[in-house]
Each structure stands twice: as C-alpha cells, then as structure tokens.
Amino acid sequence: MVAEILIPVAIVGGLGLFFGLSLSYASKKFEVKVDEKVNLVREALPGANCAACGQIGCDAFAEAVVAGKVPVTGCTVGGTAVAKKIADILGVDMDNAAEDRIARVMCGGTCETTKDKYEYKGIMDCDAAAALYGGPSACLYKCVGMGTCERACPFNAIVVENGLARIVQSKCTGCGICVKACPKKIIELVPKHTHHTVVCSSLDKGNVVRQICTVGCIGCTRCVKACPVGAISMNGSLARIDAKKCTNCGECAKVCPSNTIKCF
C-alpha cells in the first residue's frame, strides 16, 4: 500500500527533479550572452510591438538601438520621453530630437461635400480604388475613405465616417504607419501643439475646387493676409500653415470662406 504511493511519487518527482536539473544545467551551458542594456532598454519601451520604427517589434528595436543600428529617437510612439530614457541607459547624449508629433488627415471632404466621378464597385480598399483613375471622387486629392489607414493603425486611432478618415487625436501616438499606408499621401505628421490646419490637399485651381467640393481650399489667400505672424504661405493654390511660426490665434479660420481651416 505504501509502496503503491511511494513508487509513483518517486518516479514523477524524480523525473521532475531530473528535468529541472538538466534544464538549469543546459541554460548555463548554452547561455547566450545578452547585453544587460538590451533588457533595460526593452523595459523603457512602450511595448506596443507596432513596428513603426521599422524593426520587427520592441525586442528587435531594443537590440538594434544597443547595437547602434538605429538612433535613440527611433521609437516614434514613445517620443521624446522614451528617447531620453534610452539615451540615459546607453549613456549617450540625445541630440535635439523632433518634438512629439501627431497625425492628421489633410482632407475635409465627405460624401456630402465632394462629388464623385464614378460609382465604385470593387474591393473596399483605398489602394485598390485609388489605382482606378485616382479613385471614385472627382477630387484627385480627396481621402478615398475605404479604411486602409483605419486597418493599418495599430492603436485603433482612426475612424472612417462618411467617406472621410478621422484621426482620434487622443489615441494617436504619431507612429507614422498611417502616413505610409495612405495611397493618396494626404496624412501628415504635425507637431502636437499645432491646432489650426488647412484641411485640404488639393492642388487644383480654385474654380475647379469650388465646382467639386464645398470645403476645399480655393486659393483666395485671405488667410495669408489675415495671419499676423506670416505663418501661411501658398503652394500654388493651396494654403499651408507653417507649424513653427503659428501661434494658434485662429484669425485664419475666421476669414476662410470655405471653412477649410479647422481647429483641432
């Protein structure tokens, strides 16, 4: 009776002990020297594994940064805070990194504001639609609105409503994946503190824009004249606000006739 209990306990226990010992021996014998800094850097990272830095994941980024293959500021999601931590761990100076940025869709056109040139029936993918004569919209620079950026965002920060992609500013980490995903290249990374943006990317002439879209920039240059610090310049017939000079006073938004300048 006692033997019946003791023998199986001895066998299973013995097996466990044998495996435990062999594993600890093996882990010592086959140890791969991992630089301690890699673990420290890894812990400092946000850990989202979004691959925005260009590496496979946070582990790979930690290894690359310690090896010196990527700059300390490589993690766009972590921003300056993480870059500073990494610089401290590695004992290097952090060169003046760009300040934290956030993504914005430079288009305000929805199904209601902008006309279509044809009815699209096909794969609901912006790349696919844009390949067909520049997309179903009459404006070649309009957001295609089929959600390629929404699916690409690893932080679920993009919502497509009414044929227009909208970035939820509170969730966006500025990783830049949507910028690469957009086939029209109308998503831009802007410094976090900028509130006023010309929400249009159309390089068409003003009269053309007026015919096809009610909220497009028509190049009237009223905003350029209204800006007290001269932060707005014209790129052809498209106004652009220089984030470095902008003081967020809002004068431009007041004078814009087509409500193209929005405050985020």
Add this chain to the structure above:
Amino acid sequence: MREILIIIVSAILVENFVLIKFLGICPFLGVSKNMSSALGMSAAVVFVMAIASGATWLVNEYLLVRYELEYLQTITFILVIAALVQFVEIVLKKTLPALYKSLGIYLPLITTNCAVLGVSLLNIERDYNFVQSVVYGIGAGLGFTVALLLFSGVREKLEMCDIPKSLRGLPITLIAAALVSLAFFGFKGLFS
C-alpha cells in the same frame, strides 16, 4: 514500409489533427494570418511532435508500463513535453541562432498544445512501437502543416473580401475553418 506510409497518409489526410480531430486549434487560428508565420509555426510543430512522440514513448515503455503506472500518463507526458521543448529552445538559441529567429518564438506556443499531448496518448492507445510512434508524430505534424498552410492561404484571400461588419474577424475565420474541415471529411474511408 507500406504500414509506415499508411500511418503518414492517414495522419495527414484521413485523420488530420486540426481539421478532423479538432486538436491544436489555438495556434491554428492564431498563426494562420499570413503564409510566412504559418510556415515557421508548422516547421516548429513537426519538430516538436516528432521528438515528443519518441521521448514520451520511451518514458512510457521503460518507466510507466514497467511499474504499472499507466494512470500517470497524462501528467508525465506533459512534464516530458514541456521540459523537452524548453531544452530544445535553449540548445537552438545557442547553436542555430538563425533557425531560432525564424521558428524559436513559436516553440513556447506549442509546448502545452493539446495536439502534441494528443499524439503521445494516441501512440499508446494504438500500441505503436517506437518507430511507428515517431512516424505518427511526424505525420501528425505534417497534417498540421497542410491544414495551416491551406488555411493561411484562405485567410489571405479573405482579407480582400467584402465581409458583413458583424462577421468580420473571428466569426468569418471560424466559418471558413469549418468549411475547410468539411472538405477534409471527404477523405474518410480512404483506407477501409
């Protein structure tokens, strides 16, 4: 020789581990998003299943049967498989770092996968000898590979389809998996 061939073919087609026996569904659904990770995962599974079948058969024959402790099969096999996979991972990391990079990350995933335990227990149930057990382990792993590769192809195609909002993601994946499984049921009776 003929017997070995029958074991392999039936493990892959007639009694596919994932699609007919419904074992190992977790990594099947988890890693089948694209072909490259599917390939890495399947290679790791074949590897683990082959070694695990052999090791558990040996432990069973020379420890459990000898002392009439067959009731300890489940717990002992789990112990053996877990330790074995850990050992393989440690050795692999040191000796073949390139291989470790491609399939090493999947090894912890399959440690307590029910498919691996399933192979071990089925070997005992069917009274296979050592060679047959290892062959069955390899065959089961190959069956998993076939299922996983097929399904990752299906899933890649599904990405481009216009699926109703309520079915997107897991629901349509499960439905697709069920249909593939249904297709494999057609192989039943191949060897009767």
